[in-house]
Amino acid sequence: MSVADLTTSPVTSTYTKTSSRLHSPQLSLSPTRLSVHFSRSPRPNPRAQNFKITCSVNQVPSPVAVQTEEAKNKSECFGVFCQTYDLKAEEETKTWKKLINVAVSGAAGMISNHLLFKLASGEVFGPDQPIALKLLGSERSFQALEGVAMELEDSLYPLLREVSIGINPYEVFEDVEWALLIGAKPRGPGMERAGLLDINGQIFAEQGKALNAVASRNVKVIVVGNPCNTNALICLKNAPNIPAKNFHALTRLDENRAKCQLALKAGVFYDKVSNMTIWGNHSTTQVPDFLNARINGLPVKEVIKDHKWLEEEFTEKVQKRGGVLIQKWGRSSAASTAVSIADAMKSLVTPTPEGDWFSSGVYTNGNPYGIAQDIVFSMPCRSKGDGDYELVKDVTFDEYLLKRIAKSEAELLAEKRCVAHLTGEGVAFCDLPEDTMLPGEM
Ligand SMILES: NC(=O)C1=CN([C@@H]2O[C@H](COP(=O)(O)OP(=O)(O)OC[C@H]3O[C@@H](n4cnc5c(N)ncnc54)[C@H](OP(=O)(O)O)[C@@H]3O)[C@@H](O)[C@H]2O)C=CC1
Numbered sequence: 189m190s191v192a193d194l195t196t197s198p199v200t201s202t203y204t205k206t207s208s209r210l211h212s213p214q215l216s217l218s219p220t221r222l223s224v225h226f227s228r229s230p231r232p233n234p235r236a237q238n239f240k241i242t243c244s245v246n247q248v249p250s251p252v253a254v255q256t257e258e259a260k261n262k263s264e265c266f267g268v269f270c271q272t273y274d275l276k277a278e279e280e281t282k283t284w285k286k287l288i289n290v291a292v293s294g295a296a297g298m299i300s301n302h303l304l305f306k307l308a309s310g311e312v313f314g315p316d317q318p319i320a321l322k323l324l325g326s327e328r329s330f331q332a333l334e335g336v337a338m339e340l341e342d343s344l345y346p347l348l349r350e351v352s353i354g355i356n357p358y359e360v361f362e363d364v365e366w367a368l369l370i371g372a373k374p375r376g377p378g379m380e381r382a383g384l385l386d387i388n389g390q391i392f393a394e395q396g397k398a399l400n401a402v403a404s405r406n407v408k409v410i411v412v413g414n415p416c417n418t419n420a421l422i423c424l425k426n427a428p429n430i431p432a433k434n435f436h437a438l439t440r441l442d443e444n445r446a447k448c449q450l451a452l453k454a455g456v457f458y459d460k461v462s463n464m465t466i467w468g469n470h471s472t473t474q475v476p477d478f479l480n481a482r483i484n485g486l487p488v489k490e491v492i493k494d495h496k497w498l499e500e501e502f503t504e505k506v507q508k509r510g511g512v513l514i515q516k517w518g519r520s521s522a523a524s525t526a527v528s529i530a531d532a533m534k535s536l537v538t539p540t541p542e543g544d545w546f547s548s549g550v551y552t553n554g555n556p557y558g559i560a561q562d563i564v565f566s567m568p569c570r571s572k573g574d575g576d577y578e579l580v581k582d583v584t585f586d587e588y589l590l591k592r593i594a595k596s597e598a599e600l601l602a603e604k605r606c607v608a609h610l611t612g613e614g615v616a617f618c619d620l621p622e623d624t625m626l627p628g629e630m
Pocket residue numbers: 294295296297298299300324325326327328329370371372373374391411412413414415416437438439440441442470520521522525
């Protein structure tokens with residue numbers, strides 16, 4: 189059956205994809221108006237392959253996403269995103285790149301509410317990169333997830349070609365090239381950190397297994413949900429078929445916060461601050477490195493002479509920025525976290541400017557700094573823009589820096605012992621340092 193045949197049975201007909209282009213010289217309405225486009229997705233879209241068009245020729249067909257229990261478990265295309273399309277058929281889209289699949293967990297949460305719209309706008313991947321957003325929620329959040337998808341529909345982003353929602357990571361993560369793992373249980377009053385590690389660790393163990401089973405073999409994973417370093421470790425340990433190097437714990441927000449504080453103190457705008465490393469855990473033991481950072485190309489210590497401020501106030505300000513913000517705002521950083529996730533992604537898909545670097549929590553095996561193997565630790569990275577990165581070698585250390593790094597390292601090693609049952613390394617033993625805290629917990 190061809191599109192032209194639709195004109196002969198305009199009221200109800202079953203349409204099956206037979207061609208990769210629309211040809212409709214006899215058609216009384218334009219293909220755009222008809223809104224039937226062909227998907228170039230490598231996987232068939234079940235709705236696009238064989239759905240019922242129950243409209244007259246003057247109406248836009250709408251295969252409405254009616255969510256049944258079965259659908260919820262399946263990761264279904266949502267609303268207008270169930271329409272098929274053919275990028276090659278349109279003049280302005282035919283030079284676009286191949287669609288990429290981006291999964292986001294905790295997609296109905298506060299951070300995602302900012303991030304999804306940044307991704308859909310093209311800010312991260314560029315103006316010729318169409319994307320599919322695959323939103324992972326839960327029974328608890330499913331309605332909210334539909335609300336998020338509705339807002340994405342209403343935003344009419346040209347680059348956003350597909351949106352699907354689901355609660356099963358094995359469905360949602362299928363073929364994804366990026367997985368942004370944001371969803372995690374917040375630490376409630378009176379909850380032990382060991383309890384938080386266990387509850388969230390289970391989420392990340394399951395998601396690691398799902399990525400291992402169904403994601404692209406070169407998927408890039410950014411873990412945001414806290415405690416993000418150890419969650420990232422759990423995730424990568426449960427995904428042995430994906431390179432450990434592909435897993436990141438988000439410390440870019442800390443880097444951005446540190447740049448801002450240095451700029452403020454030096455009386456310059458923050459674009460003058462470069463080479464900012466955050467070492468260690470995304471916690472209050474993190475180490476914002478003012479020894480190697482630069483302001484206007486000069487070592488920070490040459491520009492900011494108040495070294496006591498650097499060692500005490502600056503360091504603590506960055507470590508506890510999240511908590512101060514919660515006190516003011518009443519909720520944890522969401523917009524700036526979303527910005528920092530976009531920054532972290534951009535840093536992997538665009539070449540790092542000459543001489544500069546960025547921070548990310550990455551797997552320590554083979555690191556040149558003598559940091560313990562087999563943990564996820566924030567370190568300085570450079571990228572050629574191909575999604576991969578290398579650790580920066582030309583950094584210097586002094587006694588202060590090494591001592592602080594060792595403290596964060598000890599904390600992460602303790603967290604690792606505490607989740608041994610989730611990384612396949614035996615029986616867990618929790619001896620977490622007393623002062624182990626998330627940035628938002630102070
Ligand atoms: N690394 C970093 O720099 C930062 C990390 N964070 C962390 O990011 C995470 C998300 O933050 P944010 O978006 O503000 O949080 P929200 O509370 O708005 O959303 C979190 C999502 O987590 C999911 N979730 C998973 N398990 C549970 C559970 N047991 N109880 C409740 N919700 C659960 C929920 O989605 P669903 O029901 O769909 O699973 C929820 O929508 C948090 O862990 C936070 O600490 C925050 C700021 C900075």
